[in-house]
Amino acid sequence: MTNPRYSTIRRVAVHVPADRQTGPEIEDEVRSRNPGVRLMPGLLRQMYGFEERRVAPPGTWPSDLAAAAGRSALEQAGLAPDAVDLLIFASASEDVEEPATAHVVAHKLGVTAPVFDVQNACNGVLNALEIADALIRAGRYARVLVTTGERGSRLSALPVRDRRELALLLPALTLGDLGAALLVEASDRPGILAAAFCANSSGWQAATVSNPYFPQAADAPAVRFDSAALAASFPGLEARAFDVLHAAGRKPGDLDLVCVHQPSVAFTRTILDSLGVPEDKAVAVFTAYGNVATAGLPLQLAQAAERGRLRPDDLVALFGLASGASGGLVLLEWSP
Structure with missing residues (x-):
């Protein structure tokens, strides 16, 4: 090949x-x-x-x-x-x-x-x-x-x-x-233009789901989401991930659509603000679907296409934050 x-x-x-x-x-x-x-x-x-x-x-x-x-x-x-x-x-x-x-x-x-x-x-x-x-x-x-x-x-x-x-x-x-x-x-033409990922692994304990084969202490909950600790593990990750946009010679105002991980309404607004992206460039899905984890970014792409908000050659950013903590951004031109 x-x-x-x-x-x-x-x-x-x-x-x-x-x-x-x-x-x-x-x-x-x-x-x-x-x-x-x-x-x-x-x-x-x-x-x-x-x-x-x-x-x-x-x-x-x-x-x-x-x-x-x-x-x-x-x-x-x-x-x-x-x-x-x-x-x-x-x-x-x-x-x-x-x-x-x-x-x-x-x-x-x-x-x-x-x-x-x-x-x-x-x-x-x-x-x-x-x-x-x-x-x-x-x-x-x-x-x-x-x-x-x-x-x-x-x-x-x-x-x-x-x-x-x-x-x-x-x-x-x-x-x-x-x-x-x-x-x-x-x-034979650009689609996925660039990707960047970063991590703050010192924050891994903020959100955990235990492995049943390696049980923790008897009083430890199987699922643990410490919202304050998780939020504290994220700052700076969005800026580092968004460096790929600047490296590609683009700026937030050039984006036609921004899909972001949505674990709450307030979190989504905060991330968009930190990225310098207006809310009308995003697709809100949390209120109707909840936090669908890895499926959230594809859901936003699909809904944007369904609503006529995603057109050929549109510049799209897929931005994610995850427990661990990690941040990532994939920059693409939409060319179905």
Whole structure:
């Protein structure tokens, strides 16, 4: 295979579960499961601007959501599963610890190409795009299907013993379910222009989900989201990630669309302000879908295209922040 000069995102697709769950319904569920814990009515709206999320049917696996989105992307492109050269699964959720969930997704799609997982909390899809771009530019593959399937709503069922554990679980109550896929192909014109990633790994303890095979102390919660510590781990990451924009000779005002990780309404506004990007350049999804982790950026791309806000040759920035902490930005020209 000769080395292509560029890669581009040809298709983006999402699979949205039909069922909705509102903030008050989630709060009622937490109270019923944990009768000894008090939860103020309307707290999720007050704290996060949360309204509702999508919830997949019982028995749905992350691979089911990823495969549904991947199937939609291939159908949009008029391609059969055997046209895929590489499949990447890049979710914060997973079916199993071993093997890679990418195998399960590929089996459900009928893809026989090589596969692997990429995991970096909410930045997994961004990292997968960087990897896909590098491999296509190197001439290793011509068509890469990046998939993700998030089942974050399941964390709401975790038991809460006291107010402290409730505070640490509270951000997880806004997590929603969604599948997404991006079809990345070799191109003779620029598509993915640049990518940059940075990390502040000293902040890794701010948000953790324990490994069941390596249990922590008996009094340690399985899921721990320390909002204050997480926020403190982020400053400076957005500026370092956005250096790729300046290195490309562009400025925020040149961007036609900016997709950012959205764990709350206030957080989204703060990030846009720090990047110098007006809110009308973004696509708000948190209030209607909740925090869908790695699927959030593809969701915003898909919604922008659906609403006529994404046109060929538009300059787009995909910006992510994730626990760990890590920041990343992929700069692209939209050329489906």
